Amino acid sequence: MAKVLTSREENYSQWYNDLVVKADLAENSAVRGCMVIKPYGYSIWEKMQAQLDKMFKETGHSNAYFPLFIPKSFFSKEASHVDGFAKECAVVTHYRLRNAANGKGIEVDPDAKLEEELVVRPTSETIIWSTYKNWIQSYRDLPLLINQWANVVRWEMRTRLFLRTAEFLWQEGHTAHATREEAIEETEKMIKVYAEFAEDFLAMPVKIGVKSENERFAGALETYCIEALMQDGKALQSGTSHFLGQNFAKAFDVKFLNKEGKQEYVWATSWGVSTRLMGALIMAHSDNNGLVLPPKLAPIQVVIVPIHKSAEQLNQISDKANEIMKQLKQRGISVKYDNSENQKPGWKFAEYELKGVPIRLAIGPRDLENNTVEVARRDTLTKSVMSLDNIDQSLETLLAEIQENIYNKALKFRDENTYQIDDYQEFKKCLDDRGGFILAHWDGTKETEEKIKEETKATIRLIPIDAPYEEGKCIYSGKPSYKRVVFARSY
């Protein structure tokens, strides 16, 4: 029998974990808080990487690579940055092991203590801006548009596969500009790239906005973000883009000669998405049967399962399957033919549902006679019979339809779970009963935000950039407010 998941209704958190592990996406490693990304999960991440990388390059960015380690002294140069990250840093203090004195195993060699400790990068602003100092002299050296694909480490105490791990994979863009305006434009451009990626590829609608001061990146003047709504009504921050002002340029003394011949500090942005997107992808669409993958990110888009009794039947089906595979591959559709003898068709059906393969074809002797195939859609769990004539064309169209349907379903869910609320009791009840995005008035103060968080566990996920002017009263303090912000409980 195939692997069974805990149902969403029974225990959402356990459902998520079961799914990640049983669909072979990732698992916990022997190292506290660090995950192993398994081949199937990694192949989805590779597809995300390839598309994002393309989008970064199309917007003029180049990749580079900076050191994993950051000298401790660099780290403390930008005051709010170090405050934000110091409490969760892996620190390298020694560079050698030796045989233990008691003859058992090995131990850290006390003679190999580093003069200055090295922090394993939790993010690379400091090491990168210390490098940019040598790269930037004049306005001709700007803008500098660089991205890095890398691993980073943040020593989280409570971890969950993909969503919050001590080590994770990400990309971090770090750009340098001659003017404030240009840096803000870049910050906004990249959050829009993320939104486009989330919607077009993850099939996940997102809201774009800026963070309140409390939730801002440590060292940023403004943090833009995209937020998506998961099926349990909690929000998930899926990407951020920071306008860093001149904070890092000042910390690392990075100046340039402007066109007027004057020295000025450089303006900075940074932006990143991570393997957390895997968590978003999983939670946005999947069901009690397993993963539901949008076709654009599915490593296998179509799987073919033969239904046969005799070896002769299998041979005939295999001939047909090979024909179909050839046609599909020519259209760039990734297809797998599972003719393994170890498992029965029913087991395979369940397995590919678990793995989220968008389309499953089943071919039996009768299909050969009728020139048809049974087509099962993962997103709707419906089956239909299709003609084998132009099957490649039909499936290409169907894949596009599935991609769209998954998006629309998620959009509908989000719309149905977005509320305008003006009463604090109702606000609390909504959070407890249904979750969702709550559009509410806020008086703009840190104090109110913190009180609400304390009392309800909800935070301001974002302040929409295009929110309409609307007079109202803060849901908590009753003070005047002129636009609604988005509250939610979140991952």
Added chain:
Amino acid sequence: MAKVLTSREENYSQWYNDLVVKADLAENSAVRGCMVIKPYGYSIWEKMQAQLDKMFKETGHSNAYFPLFIPKSFFSKEASHVDGFAKECAVVTHYRLRNAANGKGIEVDPDAKLEEELVVRPTSETIIWSTYKNWIQSYRDLPLLINQWANVVRWEMRTRLFLRTAEFLWQEGHTAHATREEAIEETEKMIKVYAEFAEDFLAMPVKIGVKSENERFAGALETYCIEALMQDGKALQSGTSHFLGQNFAKAFDVKFLNKEGKQEYVWATSWGVSTRLMGALIMAHSDNNGLVLPPKLAPIQVVIVPIHKSAEQLNQISDKANEIMKQLKQRGISVKYDNSENQKPGWKFAEYELKGVPIRLAIGPRDLENNTVEVARRDTLTKSVMSLDNIDQSLETLLAEIQENIYNKALKFRDENTYQIDDYQEFKKCLDDRGGFILAHWDGTKETEEKIKEETKATIRLIPIDAPYEEGKCIYSGKPSYKRVVFARSY
């Protein structure tokens, strides 16, 4: 004026370093022994990665990702492995920083000491085999063919950009097999993939063989390698593939149920190439004018430089250049049009020579009249005039010719610098005067190998797998030998 390199003849080592830095490939970072790979250097590495990744997938491998950190206790489980790596490990001992007691900067928080120290992976056999224990139960789970793209850290005392750095980027394949034969087959298959890649893409001829016991990977029963000859007569190990026997399976107790229903230890291989290949690429082909890139790895294959006096001329040339670019892009040729006004054509010529761009086109007003273009080849530094008719076809052919020529030149160099030597005095003289690969007889003992290394700094680079049977006497001890091995000084 463009940047000038130290010449190879004057100081080879300085030439190499100048080239890496001035061609914008990489530079030293503020972190001892760690480099920054700059965008131009990284774009070459990306091309290498893309091709290797394709070859790994074509041979049935999938990518995955394992933790950066390895618990110290895992590390000591395979005795010879820990001996090989313990002396150069970065060790994480703490997971938090705090504000310093004196109010200045930050310090390691002594309360955040890890119970067990974590080693930053120098290679991942131990963490991966501890994971495989859960993935492998039966022969049906085998073979397991996995690759990882990752950063690793080995605390080297003397570092050189790309060739030997504390942190470097690489890929490491880790496969698991049911039989000894299959594992050996995999080991050999992957060294051949590396050789094919080196020859077809880096245009760098390599010798394939196995290492002597002294030079074997820590934990391997057999290490296969490819070795290339650099222009200063020193060898550079460019890739290794290890047959690990059952060593790691035993260390981590990884057994499988074979077809006969018996428990057996699993057989293992591992194989890797790294950013060191960048060093090999640079040293194998470049000259005193800069980099010479094989077209297949060149981020820019063709550069177009306009030669004009008036703005009107520039307009006309730009129209033509755009036409050519469009044609070249359709053939998948990467092309850059440098119409920047900051620099004169002569400066640009030198700059693109430094950067190793295989073909440079110069277009002036007379070319427009004659429907021609001046074509300069980076590999031969020769110029010719070509018709603009079918220029895309002509350049595609020329790129292939350049790729081949660069390989042939390197092959000729290697052949001219490979010697059969039977006399120890001559052996030493050859190493001092000319370097190169020396094919000599060796009695097969560790002692002789070490003596030769002590006296000449030459090591056995490899024992050719296909060396013909030849009776002879060890060049050092005079004892009988039946085949020649390859000696050289090396990087």
